Amino acid sequence: MAICIRWRTPLSPENEISKTELRTIIFTPTGRDGDLIAALLERLAILCHVARSLEETCALIAEGAGAAIVAEEAFITNSVAPLTEVMQRQPAWSDFPMILLTVGGRVTYESERLRALRRPLGNILLLERPIRPETLISTLENVLRARRRQYQIRDQMQQYARAQEALLRSEKLAVTGRLAASIAHEINNPLEAITNLLYLMRGNVRADERQYLLGEAEQELARVTEITKQTLRFYREPAQPTHTDVAQVVDSVLKLYGSRIKAAKVRVQAQCRGDAPVVLSTPGELRQVIANLVGNAIDAMKTGGCLWLRTAVRQRAVRLTIADSGAGIPADVLPTIFEPFVTTKGETGTGLGLWVTAEILKKNGWSIRVRSCRKPQRSGTIFSIEMPLMEAS
Ligand SMILES: Nc1ncnc2c1ncn2[C@@H]1O[C@H](COP(=O)(O)OP(=O)(O)O)[C@@H](O)[C@H]1O
Ligand SMILES: [Mg+2]
Incomplete structure (x- = not known):
């Protein structure tokens, strides 16, 4: 089964870590373990959400979460692929932590198979059952603290990207300003020449001299036209090659x-x-x-x-x-x-x-x-x- 999961775009303008981003997703497919863990966390005011299927777990993680507590049985009846996919789609700053509740005992064929399955899941912490509540809570608290650090890195990366964008914008403005100055400079030379030629024509000049001066002025004007045309062609309309x-x-x-x-x-x-x-x-x-x-x-x-x-x-x-x-x-x-x-x-x-x-x-x-x-x-x-x-x- 293929499910399409998109990580929530985590951009609040104030760079706050939202409640959703710190909640703990719990998934234990058999027994009442999930509800018991949820009750324990709620008593300690740790926000959590009990999922009813592995697909829901994946969707909730992708929406935003601080950690997940998953019982290893989830991988016996379900394919681990959707969870692996969610983990592999994480953004660069994210290393989503998962606490996996394992079944203790000897190394068996089944325990070896489960070990191979969970390897691609990344940041996994194993807790062997039966677990003492204090062990679970202190592990979860540590995991959530590390997750907060990940969010801080995310926020710094976003701030850096925004600063870089602003820098690029101001650099573009500076380039435009300098370009305008150099074009003005290019145009100024022929304009000065035209002013001089017109000044000469005002005086007492013979008809053939007038023709010569007019010709020169026309050439200078053609230069101005050429410069503006070239500039417009290059910066505005992509002329056909x-x-x-x-x-x-x-x-x-x-x-x-x-x-x-x-x-x-x-x-x-x-x-x-x-x-x-x-x-x-x-x-x-x-x-x-x-x-x-x-x-x-x-x-x-x-x-x-x-x-x-x-x-x-x-x-x-x-x-x-x-x-x-x-x-x-x-x-x-x-x-x-x-x-x-x-x-x-x-x-x-x-x-x-x-x-x-x-x-x-x-x-x-x-x-x-x-x-x-x-x-x-x-x-x-x-x-x-x-x-x-x-x-x-
Ligand atoms: N043919 C060249 N001989 C020596 N230096 C050159 C040559 N072409 C480019 N440069 C160097 O490259 C720099 C950048 O050139 P350019 O981008 O055209 O800017 P500008 O000519 O306004 O300085 C020049 O300032 C010069 O130091
Ligand atoms: Mg140059």
């Missing part, structure tokens, strides 16, 4: 960083043409990943250096390698770089770039590897991303 040409995205990122690359005296060696590998992605996401890695590489080359970008197709996968001859990542920072807010750039860093990168990779099922070296003569960092190859359509 399409066949995306990796080389094209690499190109567009290098264009975007053109002025920074020049200013940092960085030489670029890109080998992304030729086989023109295509992956399934939203172009915005792949662009964001490449932009984050290239941005970090430029940051790492304060006194110039070399930036390598290479695609290779191997076993139905595209490997994009982005390497730099920059300062390298400190060994103690390396294991944490994909976590939010990890930055070595002080006020100028957000520590979000690689975290966002990792989120995008996870979402698309891509993988990333990083190697970094900080030797005086030979320092640098290599990131390589692997993405499944798609047939170009």
